Amino acid sequence: MKQRVSTIDGLRGFSLLGILMANMLIFQYGMFGKDQLTDLMYADHLAYIWLKIFVESSFMPIFMFLFGYSMIMMKGKLDRNGSKVKRHFVRRFLLLILFGLLHSFFIWEGDILFSYGLMGLILLVFLNRKKKTLLIWSIGLLIVTSLMAYGDPNEMIEDETQLNAYVEKANHIYSTGSYSKIYTFRNSDEDPFGWPDYMYVVVLLVAPFITAPMFLLGMYAANKEWFATPKQEKKRYVWFASVFIALGLLLKSIRYLIPDSSWGEVAYTLGSSLLALGYIFGFALLYTTEKLRVQSWFEKVGRLSMTNYLMQSIVCTALFYGYGLGWFGKLGVLVGIGVALVLYVLQIITSHYYLKLFKMGPFERVMRVGTYLSFKGKPKRKKKDNDKVVIEEDPLVSNG
Template sequence: MKQRIRTIDGLRGFSLLGILIANMLIFQYGIFGKDSPEHFQLASLDTVAYVWTKIFVESSFLPIFMFLFGYSLIKFQEKLERNQLKGKRHLVRRFLLFFVFGLVHSIFVWEGDILLAYSLIGFVMLLFMNRKKKTLLVWAIILFVLTSLMGFGEVVQTEKDIQLMESYIQEETDAYSSENYADALAFRKSGELPFDLPEFFYVLMLIFTPLLIAPLVLLGMYAAKSNWFSNPKQERKWYIRGAFGFGLTGLLLKSSHYIINDPSWTEGAYSIGAIFLALGYIFGFSILYTKETGKILSSFEQVGRLSLTNYLMQSIICTAIFYGYGLGLFGKLGVSLGILLAIVIFVVQILFSQFYLKFFRIGPFEKVMRIGTHMSWKGQVKQENGESVA
């Protein structure tokens, strides 16, 4: 059991590194600007780094986080059931806290927040918590196929669409380059998007967003019920097969986006490849736990144990570096140096996590989550007789 938990914590830390590298594009160029590098006139080295990030990193580390979210839901419920408590009550409070954290984070710090998505998908997953593992796997496959099919087909951009996007990117650049924090805040609160679409379409987007990330969450729940990662040495052959099978397929599909000039096919292939590569990374990283673990893996685990705190700190640090009210490097540093900066920040987070965990068991934001989830100032599970369980 201890080894399995170490693997999950290590994967959390590993995914945080990938998420930070991918998010560097958003911190530097904005959510939509990151897909329009021509607007920022990248140097040759930055163009290479940009394509590398798109193929090897972007869209393939957040799914790992979603997988781990589903895995943790089942393990959390099992812990509550061992203490003869009803899981849904605690989970609802947990998802509400994710919603509050995500709302504050997305409005006052950075719009690239994922905690709101955690909250939304969490409430949907309440429908699946007590289902058999086979049912979870079937639904994961069905939703994966359905959402993947949505990615195929060419989207024709009109001249008006192009102008709207260019105008939006310029407004975003101006807002985040401004030395006045109020300008960045006003831009985020405006809710403006570069699309000329009817209002009901945005409501549909909000409804369908949980379905897009549901497959990985369901797969994580299936993995938890199947006790994946509990016996790494015995599971080694499956890790190797998964790493090579999913990993290579994912890289080929994501690379096709830059090799084949057919948007009607490559967009969908990229989305599928991103998920496959995420699974390849999960199995590939798990191979490391089939041997004696060392300091490097321990470092990833320590960052993973403070995953919520480290995730939020990444946003605070990077917005302070790139936005105008901080160092003002928005759109100026470059992709290649951005990758190096991400690695430096992650190393600092390793050192911080190692130091912090010498004195405390859980991070400050994790502590708030526990207090709110269990309705206990100690942040511990309360049994029906009122006794607390660590």
């Protein structure tokens, strides 16, 4: 159990590195401007393609996988405590939704916590399903949602002139605006695509099905106790890492090797999830040998995953937006990757020293207090054993 938690914490930390590098495009160019970059220098163009193939859309699915995995771990602990499982999960996911709303309204529009909270409530339907059911739903939804990407994504844009005008306006506001102006613009109802109202309803209804496969696969993996005994599972890790990384990179490259192909988006969507799986098994290989210092670096960042994720938003908006240093659109893609690496190293250092003083991060503590309705942030199990109360640890946080 101890080893398994360490692996999962390490994967969380590893995924935060990729998420930060991918999000750096949004911090620098905006949510919609990042896909409208046409006049990049050669080095930045290569860096942009590298991000698109090796990083973007393949690290967020790792977080989804771990979310589903941790749900099953937490369910097992609550079951052993005799606790009301779904009641705890509902409180936890409502807190995620609240944090997500606060994050997206007041800090940054690229929030994932809100959607994860909503997805968690939906996943409660699958909490007690059989392993085979989880696998079938995961694979089926992955295939179907990938096929939904068939065609030219530019066809979804009703008015390209409107999108360009929106991006230009966003660039000006984010690079020069005060916090008040950026807040107002971020929370306005201005439509960059020119879609009719019903399209947003369709997107809202379809979104859970698009993200569900990796969540469900994580739940399946936890039920199968993947990563519980890394040394015994080494052959599986090598095989899956080799196949999924190669296939994922190939599929994601089709969009750029054959730019006019109608299947490019299908391949990219499917390849993103397969590459994420390859990264998961490739990272797990680190735990099949003697533990190295690099694993503990990722684990410490992972143990403070919510705090580090939110701090990435706070620090990067302060660096790039007008009310901070105003670097928006000025550094370039390659330098942006360098900034992400420097910030991540700083998070490794701060996480290391923080965990010497405290057991969990401030946001993690609030989540646990709200989930368990206990100021200690621990699930309790009372039983008569020499008149003592037995307290068990939350499986989502390592004690290492």
